[in-house]
Amino acid sequence: MSRTTAAVLTEARRQIKKRGWAQGQGVDAEGHICAAQAIGMNSGSNEVAMATWALMIEIRERTRLPYDSIPMWNDAPGRTIEEVLATFDGAILRSTEERIEVNVHLGWTSGYATPVVVIDAPITAKVSKCEEKKELMPV
Numbered sequence: 001m002s003r004t005t006a007a008v009l010t011e012a013r014r015q016i017k018k019r020g021w022a023q024g025q026g027v028d029a030e031g032h033i034c035a036a037q038a039i040g041m042n043s044g045s046n047e048v049a050m051a052t053w054a055l056m057i058e059i060r061e062r063t064r065l066p067y068d069s070i071p072m073w074n075d076a077p078g079r080t081i082e083e084v085l086a087t088f089d090g091a092i093l094r095s096t097e098e099r100i101e102v103n104v105h106l107g108w109t110s111g112y113a114t115p116v117v118v119i120d121a122p123i124t125a126k127v128s129k130c131e132e133k134k135e136l137m138p139v
Contacts, residue, residue, distance in 0.1 A: 008051040012038035013088040058091035
């Protein structure tokens with residue numbers, strides 16, 4: 001049975017908090033884990049895709065920078081574990097408040113065991129969130 005996006009993100013956050021956070025690699029020598037690896041642990045491909053998409057939305061909302069992947073964001077100089085955990089918290093909250101509908105195609109990036117998510121369907125989000133931000137968002 002598949003888990004909700006919020007459940008996958010919650011478990012990934014728990015793993016980072018429990019094991020410690022890593023930059024520059026999926027799992028370091030001490031067993032610390034990066035954000036992407038934490039999502040990929042114990043999740044099916046559709047679960048990983050949805051959790052990846054939810055976290056990427058939160059990353060872009062928080063940073064306003066065009067990060068292309070979770071590893072790129074995770075490994076950015078100056079990133080802290082507090083930022084990572086707070087971003088997971090935001091993505092968990094967002095995934096419980098908004099309904100995200102996507103069709104995904106999984107591929108794999110070279111150098112990372114992280115799925116690439118290609119979105120080919122619109123996002124359906126709460127209108128109030130779009131109006132608050134005064135942005136035009138796909139519906």
